[in-house]
Amino acid sequence: VAAYRAGCSLRDERLSMTFAYRKPEVVLSEIMAPTDAPAWVLDRGVLWNKVEASERRCDAQLAREIEFSIPKGIPKQRWTAYIREYFQPMVDAGMVVDWSLHAKNGNPHVHGLMTMRRIDGDGFSAKKERAWNDRALVDQWRKRWEGICNRALGAAGRPERVSRLSLAAQGIERSPQVHVGVAASAMEKRGIATDRGEHNRKIKEANRARTESRRPARKHRPDPKHQPAPKHQPRATSSRPRNPEASAVRPRR
Numbered sequence: 001v002a003a004y005r006a007g008c009s010l011r012d013e014r015l016s017m018t019f020a021y022r023k024p025e026v027v028l029s030e031i032m033a034p035t036d037a038p039a040w041v042l043d044r045g046v047l048w049n050k051v052e053a054s055e056r057r058c059d060a061q062l063a064r065e066i067e068f069s070i071p072k073g074i075p076k077q078r079w080t081a082y083i084r085e086y087f088q089p090m091v092d093a094g095m096v097v098d099w100s101l102h103a104k105n106g107n108p109h110v111h112g113l114m115t116m117r118r119i120d121g122d123g124f125s126a127k128k129e130r131a132w133n134d135r136a137l138v139d140q141w142r143k144r145w146e147g148i149c150n151r152a153l154g155a156a157g158r159p160e161r162v163s164r165l166s167l168a169a170q171g172i173e174r175s176p177q178v179h180v181g182v183a184a185s186a187m188e189k190r191g192i193a194t195d196r197g198e199h200n201r202k203i204k205e206a207n208r209a210r211t212e213s214r215r216p217a218r219k220h221r222p223d224p225k226h227q228p229a230p231k232h233q234p235r236a237t238s239s240r241p242r243n244p245e246a247s248a249v250r251p252r253r
Helices: 002-006 044-053 076-092 136-155 182-189 195-214
Strands: 009-012 017-020 026-032 063-069 097-104 107-115
Touching (some): 002 026, 002 044, 002 107, 009 044, 026 076
Antiparallel strands (some): 009 017, 026 097
16 A cells, blocks of 8 residues: 555565556655654655564554545645644654655645554554544544645635535535546546446536525516517597587588
8 A cells, every 4th residue: 555655666575575556646755753763664665564564463454544635725835834734743643654645637635654553662562552543533633634724725815615524514405426536537538427427416416406496586577678569558538628619510612
């Protein structure tokens, strides 16, 4: 996973295999570690081989992965600073974080791999940090990125804001769409319908219908260009008596 996320080549000493990936969308990869960590943690190959060596079970969890998107309104020159700010509290807690920034097809996002054990001497601790499995941390991590993004958008003069809450929790009556993914998106662009694309189209239509049904009915205003011609109105007649002399028949000459 580390080689794939970073788009690089890594040698797995346990399997005696090399995993190599070329991913042009990876614009930056970095390892962040506690200040007292040995120098080898900054070497991606050594780091993850030592992580592997610290586990005894073949199905052991080697790392925790986190992924988040970067709003388009945040200037690119500030991305790295905000990513580091986000991961720094995790590093201060004792984790080693290996993160990679992907920017492909206008979808900038970050993958972060975090170790499950603390650094102990020249290796990892014998026991995993169970406190790092606390589900409450998930909301804290989401809240931190929400705060960083909204502060960054405000500093950039952008009106948009992000929320870690679901649409339902925000009181928004709209069904969420599903993530289409790179492969399905490419197929959709070529005119090939996919299950996820079709699913999202149905959701969009249902959301549109729901919005339309909640709009107040508008009063009909006839178009003056298509108004029927006014009917002929009879002329009003005077109620005064007619002059008898004017109405008399003149004699023939």
